[in-house]
Amino acid sequence: MNKNLTNQEKYVKDYKRKRLLIHLCQIGLVILFIGTWELFSSVGILDEFLFSKPSAIVKLLIQYIKSKEIFHHVGISLLETLLGLVIGTSLGIIIAILLWFSKTLTKILDPFLVVLNALPKTALAPILIIFAGTGIKGIVVVAISLSLVMTIISALNFFLHVDEDKLKMLKSFKASRIQILTKLVLPSNTKNLLSIIKINIGMSWVGVIVGEFLVSRFGIGYLVVYGGQVFKLDLVMMGVFVLAILAYLMYLIVTLFEKYYKNKR
Amino acid sequence: MENEIEFKHVNKSFYSLKGETNVLKDINFIVKKGEIVAIIGPSGCGKSTILNLISGLTIPDDGKVITNKKVGYMFQKDNLFDWKNVYKNITLGMEIKKLKVDEKRIDELLTKYGLIDFKYHYPKELSGGMRQRVALLRTLVLDPDILLLDEPFSSLDYQTKITVQDDIYKIIKETKKTTILVTHDITEAIAIADTVIVLSKRPSSIKKIYQIDLELNEEKTPLKARNSIKFKDYFNLIYKELDIHE
The missing domain is CATH 1.20.5 (Single alpha-helices involved in coiled-coils or other helix-helix interfaces)
Structure with a gap:
């Protein structure tokens, strides 16, 4: 010693x-x-029929991996989630920026945003799918609907709460509105925007799974709902397990990006 | 000497649904070129509004603010962008005004004010005094004729405050900038300014204007000013004039 x-x-x-x-x-x-x-x-x-068991789930997963079927389902769900995440987040931030430019527009739209935000978006899913089609498009639209309003509201809130003194300092340099946006509002909120993305990962997954529950012939949500309907609980559990791993991996990627960004400073 | 700033019967109010708040009432004063003027008054009396009027951030309701010079603003908080390094922070104003940056000149200034080793450092890594110097440089590189200082020392601890006051006073004197300093600290006003304007409570009007002459045998610095015998006389005069219990 x-x-x-x-x-x-x-x-x-x-x-x-x-x-x-x-x-x-x-x-x-x-x-x-x-x-x-x-x-x-x-x-x-425990009743194996109702609760399944780990070894059976692993066996089933290996079987799905061997037949390569799982990759098809994972691929489709991942694609839908990523599309929902990227479109929902960027569209939300763009709308928040537009609202930031106009206080009057923000005030006009405020009650509608509040109602839309309070509304459980999953209730809209059946309508959205009928509007947008039953394929990937419909499911992506459901995913977007879950993250969009929340993104607008919280991004706008972050944008409006930029340090007043820093704002005044830029104004004393006669900065234009666009310069204030690009030099102060956006860079000072990078951390907040990253945390919005983190939340939206979860939201997009909810949207995709709900969408796949309603209409789909592929995807993790389909596996889960199909497994439930034919009482194959192994399949349901496997779906949930794969989902957990995917969601965690996506979260990890954002966290790594966050760390990289922090170190760069 | 040339007049740099002139206030002529300036009135300014702010409006809200609850009513009108009259902040400034019939303000008249003249600032000459190279003069350091301190504006002192009870809190909420519209000191900062006077600076905003000079810089054009707000306009008077009545009266005239005459100045056609370039104005540089320095605030209570240094307002450095912590995602930009020292060099990028200093050139922020030039970036916004889309001016060409002369890096050699910036390097000279950084060397002069002891910041050259920190050129690529981020604000987080600097001390309070250094941050305030970076903030002043950010204003100075734009070569303003008039410097507006809005309580620039009030967020510093006492020790740092004294040194930074000396530093910044030297810079102002060297560059011969006309300076308006807003403060609520009587000692700071006497130590730095040539002229002290005392404002009344809201709606503020000018109560009195003092020409500060400390009868120093050597060149004035804020630190030396505090040792002058006349320092406490001015202090008592202005303290009575301010009379917070009024």
Whole structure:
């Protein structure tokens, strides 16, 4: 044992030990959860027909991977989600920018935005799908509808709460409205816009899954709803599992981007 | 000497649904070229409004503000953009006015004011005093004839405040800028200004104008000014004039 550790080294060692402990606990929790589930299903405490079991889910997943069928479903859902995310977020930010330019327009549209925001957008999904068609287009429109209004409202809110003094400083330089937007409003809100994207990932997934529940012959949502209808709970669970992994990966990509952006500063 | 700024019977009100707030009432004064004028008064008395009128950010309801000079504004907060480095912050005004940036000149200024080693640093990495100097440079590179300082020292801690006051006073004197300083700190006004204008409560009018002569044997700096025997006389005079219990 090296007893000549400085306080700094002790601190680092302590920190690393705590971090390791947290990771171990997290892994332990997963193992415990899956292990108990498997055990209870095997001995009959849980009804395998209703609750499925981890080994059956993995077996099914391997089967889907081998037949390459899963990639088709994942691909379609991912495409729909990404389209919904990109279009919903950018359209929302563009509308927020337009509203930022005109206070009067914002005031006129305010009550409508509030109502649209409060309305559960999934209730609109059947109509939207009838309007936009039952293919990928309809599902993407549902995904957009979930993130659009929220994006407009929160982006506009961020834009309007830019530091008053900085605004005055730019005005003292006789900056135009567009210069204020590009030099101050947008750059000072990069972090906020990234957090809107993070929220919209979840929103787009909800939209896509709801859309696929309603109409579709492919996609994770289709797998889940089909599995439910034929009482193949293995399939439902597998769908949820794949969904969780995909959503986490997308979230991770944004977080990495956020870190890169922070370091660049 | 040439008049740089002239206020002639200026009135200014702000309006809201609840009614009119009369902020400035019949303001008259003249600022000569190269003069440092401090405007002092109780809070909310419209000191900043006077600066906004000079810079053209607002216009008077009645009366005239005569000035056709280039105006530079410096604020209480340094307002540095933390996503831009020191160099980019200093050239922000030029960027907005789409002026050509002479990097050599900026480098000279940075060297002069001890910031050259921090040219590519971000505001987060600077001390309060350095940030305030960067903010002043951002204004100075546009070569204004008139400097408007809106309580530029009030967010600094006492030690830093004294040094930054000295620094900025030197810069103002060297560049011979006409300067209007808005403050609520009586000592700051006496230490820096040639002329102190005392405003009354809202609706503000000018109560009194003092010419500050500290009878110093050496060149004035804010720090040396504080040692003058006459300093406390002026302090007492202005303190009475302000009379916050009125």
